[in-house]
Amino acid sequence: MAYKMPDQRWLYDLFRRVDRDGSGAINANELQSALSNGTWSAFNGETVRLMIGMFDKDRNGSINYQEFVHLWDYVTRWLNCFKSFDRDNSGNIDREELKQALTTFGYRLSDSFYSIIIRKFDRKGAGSIYFDDFIQLCVLLQSLTAAFRQHDTDQDGWIQIDYERFLTMVFDVCIV
Numbered sequence: 001m002a003y004k005m006p007d008q009r010w011l012y013d014l015f016r017r018v019d020r021d022g023s024g025a026i027n028a029n030e031l032q033s034a035l036s037n038g039t040w041s042a043f044n045g046e047t048v049r050l051m052i053g054m055f056d057k058d059r060n061g062s063i064n065y066q067e068f069v070h071l072w073d074y075v076t077r078w079l080n081c082f083k084s085f086d087r088d089n090s091g092n093i094d095r096e097e098l099k100q101a102l103t104t105f106g107y108r109l110s111d112s113f114y115s116i117i118i119r120k121f122d123r124k125g126a127g128s129i130y131f132d133d134f135i136q137l138c139v140l141l142q143s144l145t146a147a148f149r150q151h152d153t154d155q156d157g158w159i160q161i162d163y164e165r166f167l168t169m170v171f172d173v174c175i176v
Helices: 006-017 028-035 047-053 065-085 095-106 110-123 132-150 163-174
Strands: 091-096 128-130
Touching: 006 028, 006 065, 006 091, 006 132, 028 110, 047 128, 091 095, 095 110, 095 163, 110 128, 110 132, 110 163, 128 132, 132 163
Parallel strands: none
Antiparallel strands: 091 128
16 A cells, blocks of 8 residues: 555644644654654654754754654655564564565675664664664664765775774764
């Protein structure tokens, strides 16, 4: 079934409810309390800040209604993707489901790297990753891959950069 954006009136009403201070914009705290990762707990604060950074076109630290519409669409598309890999409908993705997802996305990673990913993004220590952490992981992988490819001019999977260039690349991608 194809995804269809919700009615604009419904989305605007949701935006107004989330905008608790009535400022006409949603900050990270307001957005965090409005989003659910399927566990009846708020989204990971790092994921929320990452998304605000992605959609805050005027760079004022909050998102207006139009930016919220794009963010809503983005989150909904990720949710559909997440659900397609959550084969057991547990509300989280275990190591094998994650491996299937990332392989489908074109990543060829070692088992030891999957252990690192699970350790980094499994905030609950359950051996699995929840929806909000899945978004954060995927956005981080996409961003780091794009940064790597800028230096991998012959597309052979190898780059040679100095330490400061490496740090700059990582900090540009990872720190919002």
